[in-house]
Amino acid sequence: MKILVCISHVPDTTSKINFADNDTKFDTNGVNFVINPNDEFGLTRAMWFKEKQGASVHVVNVGGPETEPTLRKALAIGADEAIRIDTPATDGYSVALQLADVAQQGGYDLIIGGRESIDYNGGMVPGMLAKMIGANFVNTCISLEIEGSSATAIREIDGGKETLQTTLPLVIGGQKGLVEESDLRIPNMRGIMQARSKPLHVKQGVEQSPRSQATTFEKPAPRGAVKLVDNVDQLIDLLHNEAKVI
Amino acid sequence: MSVLVYTESENGSFKKTAFEVVSYAKAIATELGTTLTAVSINASNTSQLGVYGADKVLEITNDSLANFDSQAYADAISQAATSQDATVVVLSQTANAKFMAPLVAVNLEAGYVSNVVALPKSITPFKIKHSVYTNKAFSLTQINTPVKIIGLGKNAYGLHETSAAAVSEAFSPTLQQSNTKVISVDKATDKVTIADAEVVVSAGRGLKGPENWGMIEEMATILGAATACSKPVSDMGWRSHGEHVGQTGKPVAATLYIAIGISGAIQHLAGINSSKIKVVINTDPEAPFFKAADYGIVGDAFEIVPQLNEKLKAFKAQNA
Numbered sequence: 039m040k041i042l043v044c045i046s047h048v049p050d051t052t053s054k055i056n057f058a059d060n061d062t063k064f065d066t067n068g069v070n071f072v073i074n075p076n077d078e079f080g081l082t083r084a085m086w087f088k089e090k091q092g093a094s095v096h097v098v099n100v101g102g103p104e105t106e107p108t109l110r111k112a113l114a115i116g117a118d119e120a121i122r123i124d125t126p127a128t129d130g131y132s133v134a135l136q137l138a139d140v141a142q143q144g145g146y147d148l149i150i151g152g153r154e155s156i157d158y159n160g161g162m163v164p165g166m167l168a169k170m171i172g173a174n175f176v177n178t179c180i181s182l183e184i185e186g187s188s189a190t191a192i193r194e195i196d197g198g199k200e201t202l203q204t205t206l207p208l209v210i211g212g213q214k215g216l217v218e219e220s221d222l223r224i225p226n227m228r229g230i231m232q233a234r235s236k237p238l239h240v241k242q243g244v245e246q247s248p249r250s251q252a253t254t255f256e257k258p259a260p261r262g263a264v265k266l267v268d269n270v271d272q273l274i275d276l277l278h279n280e281a282k283v284i
Numbered sequence: 285m286s287v288l289v290y291t292e293s294e295n296g297s298f299k300k301t302a303f304e305v306v307s308y309a310k311a312i313a314t315e316l317g318t319t320l321t322a323v324s325i326n327a328s329n330t331s332q333l334g335v336y337g338a339d340k341v342l343e344i345t346n347d348s349l350a351n352f353d354s355q356a357y358a359d360a361i362s363q364a365a366t367s368q369d370a371t372v373v374v375l376s377q378t379a380n381a382k383f384m385a386p387l388v389a390v391n392l393e394a395g396y397v398s399n400v401v402a403l404p405k406s407i408t409p410f411k412i413k414h415s416v417y418t419n420k421a422f423s424l425t426q427i428n429t430p431v432k433i434i435g436l437g438k439n440a441y442g443l444h445e446t447s448a449a450a451v452s453e454a455f456s457p458t459l460q461q462s463n464t465k466v467i468s469v470d471k472a473t474d475k476v477t478i479a480d481a482e483v484v485v486s487a488g489r490g491l492k493g494p495e496n497w498g499m500i501e502e503m504a505t506i507l508g509a510a511t512a513c514s515k516p517v518s519d520m521g522w523r524s525h526g527e528h529v530g531q532t533g534k535p536v537a538a539t540l541y542i543a544i545g546i547s548g549a550i551q552h553l554a555g556i557n558s559s560k561i562k563v564v565i566n567t568d569p570e571a572p573f574f575k576a577a578d579y580g581i582v583g584d585a586f587e588i589v590p591q592l593n594e595k596l597k598a599f600k601a602q603n604a
């Protein structure tokens with residue numbers, strides 16, 4: 039089985055979000071970039087398929103050279119090869135289009151993406167990619183088993199979960215549940231050393247024009263101070279008469 | 285030219301978000317000087333959609349769509365959009381809508397923007413505001429394609445009544461054999477879901493152990509609320525993963541979010557920021573949640589919550 043894991047390079051969850059150039063660009067000053075958490079759950083599940091079912095695992099990212107440390111980290115966790123598509127990640131559609139090209143050329147059986155990236159939150163790349171290459175698609179996937187060419191996936195639905203039976207080739211939008219938090223791997227010294235000599239291919243992107251682009255960013259208006267109350271009667275009164283939410 | 289909106293239903297009845305997306309789509313149709321067509325799948329009572337402004341309803345009735353199937357639903361909605369020459373397609377952000385939206389976008393060669401929080405800022409060029417960085421910022425994004433798909437965030441626009449004809453018409457899409465089968469659905473039918481809830485009662489590690497959740501469930505029952513929790517609580521198995529809210533869990537866009545024994549870490553707050561009113565109950569006055577909340581009580585949950593439950597019960601009995 040050949041697996042491709044799509045890795046988004048995102049600011050870590052504690053990052054202060056600021057914008058530069060008249061609020062037209064994300065300010066990367068002092069920001070630490072990591073593997074998108076949803077993708078990390080997927081990558082860790084891919085390691086399970088590698089170790090238990092002999093799968094080969096490639097990772098791919100669409101972005102400039104600054105994303106290579108994130109790909110190296112994925113190699114250190116255990117991926118066999120990395121691909122960087124050397125073009126800026128503008129909108130979800132163009133990222134999906136670039137990935138579709140790699141996916142088709144590589145003949146992957148399973149492509150693992152994340153439910154959403156924690157920066158743009160578009161939630162669209164895996165679905166678009168699946169549709170472009172004619173693969174089956176399961177979003178918000180929290181469990182995945184593969185046997186031969188058939189797959190059993192559990193997806194989160196509003197208020198519960200649903201078990202699906204489908205076939206390869208398959209694209210998933212993964213999240214926590216694919217593996218548990220405690221299964222996530224911190225690369226060890228040996229992994230980091232090996233990662234240095236694993237292949238990291240840089241590919242040119244395909245020509246395309248973005249379907250959408252961010253023009254400006256803004257931050258939410260600062261909020262008023264909390265109203266502290268010292269008894270529950272007062273709280274109920276405020277919620278009823280002032281906030282009008284009960 | 286027209287505007288098309290997909291109105292989601294469950295067991296034949298429309299979800300509240302269906303009325304919200306119709307209200308929103310009507311405002312866009314008015315702005316564009318065109319009509320609003322809703323498309324429904326196996327829903328009854330479609331004339332209700334007129335109350336929020338649907339001029340026409342394309343009713344799809346098809347047994348093979350009894351279970352949600354992303355490919356089939358996406359194809360059905362795309363065909364409905366094409367039949368109406370729709371230039372704007374509006375969807376909600378339920379789990380199913382988010383699942384199929386990217387497929388519809390590829391079908392219609394459309395630009396898609398998710399987590400939209402307001403009406404378009406301008407029509408030419410088409411610019412729209414949506415939340416990014418997990419509610420820590422907004423982006424004004426321009427869509428360049430002739431057809432635009434908008435995923436409207438829950439409670440971002442609200443319900444607006446306008447009354448229109450809602451003339452219904454049967455619509456029969458051409459569907460392909462699906463490769464994906466639903467084997468089983470595991471869903472508590474007696475509980476309010478976080479996605480649908482107006483009120484969410486959430487608790488964290490401050491509750492010390494799963495045995496203490498009785499008072500949280502009781503409050504949820506009194507308020508008709510959904511229960512939720514912080515990430516460590518689900519990681520430790522005190523509550524199911526489905527209740528984990530925050531940046532790596534579920535987003536909460538409720539009108540009231542009550543946080544009990546939750547410190548208010550940045551990753552937790554990111555997920556609940558788009559809720560309207562936030563209440564915090566925490567022993568530590570320095571807990572970061574107090575900076576993000578509207579109302580707070582500094583105190584021990586094990587004292588405050590039982591008192592609050594008693595008073596809320598009395599309040600509900602009086603205001604029923």
Ligand SMILES: Cc1cc2nc3c(=O)[nH]c(=O)nc-3n(C[C@H](O)[C@H](O)[C@H](O)COP(=O)(O)OP(=O)(O)OC[C@H]3O[C@@H](n4cnc5c(N)ncnc54)[C@H](O)[C@@H]3O)c2cc1C
Binds near residue numbers: 489490491533548567
């Ligand atoms: C990559 C990443 C992603 C993450 N994603 C999420 C996410 O999506 N959601 C999320 O929730 N977290 C997330 N976290 C974890 C987050 O950083 C915090 O660790 C977590 O939110 C803390 O949970 P908590 O508030 O329940 O526990 P704690 O931080 O331990 O807080 C417990 C609180 O309870 C209070 N308390 C104690 N006893 C009582 C009492 N008797 N009565 C009242 N109050 C009491 C304490 O004062 C304290 O403030 C993430 C972390 C990382 C690194």
